[in-house]
Amino acid sequence: MSELIRAKEPFRFCTRLHLSELTGLRATTLVQLASLIKEVSGSCIYHHTHRFLQQHQYLSPEPPNDFAYWVTDILGEDELGEKLASIDTVQYSTIRKLRDKIASTIEDYLNNNPLAKVKFARSDEEFYFIKSISFILPTGYIAYDLKEFSEILKKVTIDSIYFHIFEARLRLEKPTNDFALWIERSLGDKGLADELCCFDPYTRTLEDLRNTIIQVVERRISV
Amino acid sequence: MAKVEDYIPIVGQSCIDDLRLLGERLKGKVIQHINSTPVGGGVAEILNRMVPMLRELGVDTKWDVIKGGEQFFEVTKKFHNALHGRAEEITKRDFEIFTETSQQNIENVNTYGDIVFIHDPQPIALIKKKAANKWLWRCHVDVSNPNDRVWGFLMDFIVQYDAAVFSAPAFSRKLPIGQFLIPPSIDPLSDKNKELPQQTIDAVLRKYDIKKDKPIVTQISRFDRLKDPLGVIEAFLQVRKYINCQLILAGGTAEDDPEGVKVFEDVQEKAKANKDIHIILLPHNDIEVNALQWASDVIIQKSIKEGFGLTVAEALWKARPVVASNVGGIPLQIKHKYSGLLCHSIEGASFAIKQLLGSPGYAKRLGENGREHIKNNFLITRHLRDYMLLFLSLYYPEDVIYLC
Incomplete structure (x- = not known):
């Protein structure tokens, strides 16, 4: 085992807690859905593309996307649901780009399938737009090297993992996730950083994600 | 506490x-x-x-x-x-x-x-x-x-x-x-939701003269028309034609609900001819509510309207299979066919109860998924x-x- 590099700048673990704000906006048809997707705040798009990750941990890996779920289960448009579910969220660096992709996917589908425009959800099954308010707090956990880093990863909440992997990258528009950024910039370990940013976090449960990161880091420590 | x-x-x-x-x-x-x-x-x-x-x-x-x-x-x-x-x-x-x-x-x-x-x-x-x-x-x-x-x-x-x-x-x-x-x-450590020893559950059943010799279907709710206790009895009677089971309707009335007494009387009247229906007035007795939920094979919540439906969360926390109306906050707690069964009518409720009583393995799986969902989101x-x-x-x- 080689000697661990000590970072000048430690990794400070934060956690992200969220509150759901109701907008009063609702869609009954695909046309309304597409129109509102283009109109609502980015915090709404973020909520509906990430809520599943934290709320249905036992169901994941599932499409982390409320739009896909509604289109499939309520409107019965399976093909469009599949297209929305398979949007590769990792490829989008901003909410705006992700929003454009979702809206254009629905609009393209409507152009090719005009009958889908006349499908209506029942009154208690409409799509309700909700927005996510994020609260970011320091947890007090600080890591100076990979050993401390992996030990803390075992203790923090999945909300903390969630924040550093998902929210930092997409909502705060960082080039990659926080873990990879710190490992590259503060420890100078580009190989490990690359390994931590090359997988698709959207296809795992949060606990699986935690375990995968710990395994990768511990393997590195033991080399 | x-x-x-x-x-x-x-x-x-x-x-x-x-x-x-x-x-x-x-x-x-x-x-x-x-x-x-x-x-x-x-x-x-x-x-x-x-x-x-x-x-x-x-x-x-x-x-x-x-x-x-x-x-x-x-x-x-x-x-x-x-x-x-x-x-x-x-x-x-x-x-x-x-x-x-x-x-x-x-x-x-x-x-x-x-x-x-x-x-x-x-x-x-x-x-x-x-x-x-x-x-x-x-x-x-x-x-x-x-x-x-x-x-x-x-x-x-x-x-x-x-x-x-x-x-x-x-x-x-x-x-x-x-x-x-x-x-x-719900509070998992409260008297209403904590785990109970089997002897406590048995004692409560004995107190109300309920024998565990056939499956128990239970609705725990205030006696309130919006909880549709008469509809629950209708659904039970449809199930009872095919499956030998019993029904418990148990709950109290709130101080701010003057209508509750009248509803309770109507329920008693409808149930009086059937010895398999147990009507229990339980004013603020959380341990007994808890025991009745643990003792049940299926929990029903056939509300017509529901603010949220905490009794659904209570039942799911105890990993009970639940049949509940698709109203108010209930669909937030039950994903249909995954963590329970949702219904829209008396006939739908009756069909769902028959499914669960007839397939204990399926019922068990729904209950376990429900408990996990409550743990993650409704504690x-x-x-x-x-x-x-x-x-x-x-x-x-x-x-x-x-x-x-």
Whole structure:
């Protein structure tokens, strides 16, 4: 085992807690859905593309996307649901780009399938737009090297993992996730950083994600 | 009463650490809850647990109750039914009674909190006392299809609040104030939800002369028309044609629900000829409710309207298979065919009960999934966290808030 590099700048673990704000906006048809997707705040798009990750941990890996779920289960448009579910969220660096992709996917589908425009959800099954308010707090956990880093990863909440992997990258528009950024910039370990940013976090449960990161880091420590 | 740290084995140390971090951020603020009854019904039940736990987390929390009287609570019960969309004859005099009692409360209740947190419509008019402090209105009622006249009357008050809180997305509507989604919760360590020794469960069954010789289907609910106890009996009778089982209808009445006694009598009348139907009045006996839920093979919640349906969360927490109406907050708790079965009618309820009684393996799987979902989303620790975030949000207008 080689000697661990000590970072000048430690990794400070934060956690992200969220509150759901109701907008009063609702869609009954695909046309309304597409129109509102283009109109609502980015915090709404973020909520509906990430809520599943934290709320249905036992169901994941599932499409982390409320739009896909509604289109499939309520409107019965399976093909469009599949297209929305398979949007590769990792490829989008901003909410705006992700929003454009979702809206254009629905609009393209409507152009090719005009009958889908006349499908209506029942009154208690409409799509309700909700927005996510994020609260970011320091947890007090600080890591100076990979050993401390992996030990803390075992203790923090999945909300903390969630924040550093998902929210930092997409909502705060960082080039990659926080873990990879710190490992590259503060420890100078580009190989490990690359390994931590090359997988698709959207296809795992949060606990699986935690375990995968710990395994990768511990393997590195033991080399 | 359980301490905050007693929840660590259930939700984990880090979850409790997060609550403490939030509690520190609220130091110096006084949170004042106000509702209409200290006992009975879901609101009082939640506050009885929530208030001491918030205090333990360092949040200075108070709880005050308005005064009402029979006439006032008859009117607010009518309001409650009307907000649920039921046809109610509401007279000019009813609005006058509401206004007169509200005025007395405005004169007598001291609204000293930095954040005044009003629960449900009964104390809503206290907003007239709003000063520089923050005011929240917590709606526990299903207002997806309210009577326009009552909703319009209440809207004059609602718009004066800083924010409103609803239990399900379907209850939201366009409002000129902020509105938040906070479903209620259950307390896994309360007498109603903690694990019970088998002898306690057996003793409760013996007390009510219920033999465990055939499957038990149970609805635990206040005797209230919106819980459709007569519909439950109808559904049971349809099941009973094919499966030898028994039904328990158990619950109490709340102090602010004068209609409850009449409903209880109607239920007794409908059930009196059938020895397989057990009607049990259980005023505030949480251990017995708990025991009956654990003893049940299927739990039903056939509400016509439902603010949230805490009894569903209670049953799922005990990994019971549940059949429940697709109304109010129930679909937030049950994903159809994954963590329970949703229904829309008496016939649908009957069919679902038959499915569960006929396929115990399937029923067991639904119950286990349900318990996991409740653990992740509907325990009191999540509720405490949401309330503390809500209080903090009143002081920050942004969508991403750094509490560093």
